[in-house]
Amino acid sequence: MTLAGLTLPHLSEFDPPVAGEGSLDPMGVGPVSERLADLLVPGFRARMSQFRLLTAIAVASAICEDVDPDLSADGRTTPQIAFEWMTLEAFANQAAADHPLRGVPGLQKARVTRGRGERLSANSYLKGPKVFGFHGVYKPLATEFGIIDTRFDAGPLRDELLVAWETDNDLEGFVSRQTGTYGQKVRERLTNALRKSLSNKHSELPPTGEVARCIAGTLHPDLAGPNERAVLRTALHAAYPLRSELAHLMADRADSALSEKDFVEWLLPQASPDLRHILQAIDAYEQFARILDVSFRTLCHVSGSMSPSVITPDGVSNQPNLVRAALELPSSHRDALRRLTELGIGVPELEGRFAPFATAMAPRDLVVVLLQHHQAIQTAKPPLGKRPWFEPYKGGVTIRPGYKERALPAYDGSYIHPVRIFALASFLWGLEP
Structure with missing residues (x-):
């Protein structure tokens, strides 16, 4: 059937305050997924992969407590960020080829800077170190663990x-600062190097010295x-029973090649009712999100593969992905709404922002x-809105x-x-006994 009153979006003339391209999350399905992930694995973030950096944060905290942050000569570098400079330089210079480093925030910057013969500083390190450095990435979990x-x-x-x-x-003596111990000497040298780094506006830990080798090896x-x-394993199980249950269920399959979707399917029969409700809500919402994403990116593919690239609702109404989406979206929306209602999250979005997709409609x-x-x-994206991926052209949109999709998106x-x-x-996997 045809829905009355629907017209192609009308884009006004370019308005300079609307900044940026807004290339992420074109359908706005990300925030609900984030809240579901917070329920399933609280404290964790998708970009976390090297959890021993929690220990590096602990070492940094001990060193930084003896350093006055007012020593920062550039006016923006905190003692924690300066400690990152020293640690990452030590990692970049380590030669343990049998244990290659991976997944360490800021390490690539350290390697590039070393290749230029320079030292890490505010100008050569990450542009947003408080967010993208390892303190920024792992702070939520380090705080939750205490x-x-x-x-x-x-x-x-x-x-x-x-x-x-x-x-x-x-390294006994590092915590107690017992005079004459090796741990106390390492702590003292790190503290002195940190003070010099802040004062001189770049890393001052000798990159191939004994302490750098110690840091590279022990962290x-x-x-x-x-x-x-x-x-660290004990800390994981302390705060959230459902996260602890999930970890116990996954313990023997942590090194599996399963996708996250397959993992959820494997976990469901074994999960407690409370954990099962979260897993079912994730699965239902991700199915709804995939249909939306595939249908929109299908438009991107079809438009990008045509010459001229103009598409109209009638012109693509027989496209199989769109025909399937028109059939499946209403029931997928209902299932997602039902599952999210059980958890009490995401309901305003499903009943508001995504409400149009709950109604049966023709593909066009x-x-x-x-x-x-x-x-x-796109218009609602902060701070002042983003441009849509499509723009009007010759009676349709292009x-x-x-933003073209080279391959036709798949539902699988x-x-x-x-x-x-x-x-x-x-x-x-990284902290197994």
Whole structure:
């Protein structure tokens, strides 16, 4: 059937305050997925993969407590960020070819800077170090575990973790600062190097010296000792029973090649009712999100593969992906809404933003609704809105350069959003007994 009153989106003339391209999440399905992932694996983020950096944060906290942040000569570098400079330079210079480094925020910058014969500084490090450095990435979990507090001061677990670390690495005296011990000497040298780094506006830890080699070896992301691993595993299970249950269920399959979608399917029969409700809601919502994403990206593919690239609702109404989406979206929307209602999240979005997709409609009308929805999503993106991917042209719309889809999107595949199962699997794999 045809829905009355639907017209192609009308784009006004270019308005300079609307900034940027808005190339992420064209259908606005990401925020609900993020909240579901927060329920499933709280504290974790999809980009976390090297959980031994939690110990590096603990070491940094101990060193930074003896350093005055007012020493920062560039006026923007915190002691924590300067510690990252020193640690990443040590990693970049380490020569353990049998244990290659991967997944360490900022490491590529350190390698590039080293290749130029320079030292890490505010100008050569990450542009947003407080967000994208390893303190920024891992701070939420370090805070939840009690390693640090929100100001990076010592949390209740910090010294226990450091004692485990120093025991595993023959660094006794680091925590107690007992005079004459090797751990105390390493701590003192790190503290002095940090003070000099802040004052001189670049890393001052000798890159091939004894302390740099010590840091590279004792904080290598893949080489945690047994005592340290035990402390971090215990912290994982302390706060959230459902996350702990998920970790126990996954423990024997953490190294599996399963996709996150397949993992959910495998977990469902074994999960408790509360955990099962979250898994079912994730699965239902990701199915709805995939249909929306595939249908929109199908328009991007069709427009980009045509010459001229103009598409109209009638002209693409027989496209199989769009025909399937028109049939499946209403029931998928109902299922997602039902599952999310059980959890009490995402309901305003499903009943508001995504409400048009709950109604049965013909494929040509779905095209109109998809384009209208996309324009609304882009317009609402902070701070001042983003440009849509399509623009009016010769009685239809055409895909803008840079947004063409080379291949026709497929309905089969894993979830379109990371639900952090892989992040938890990395934690379990890296810290197994």
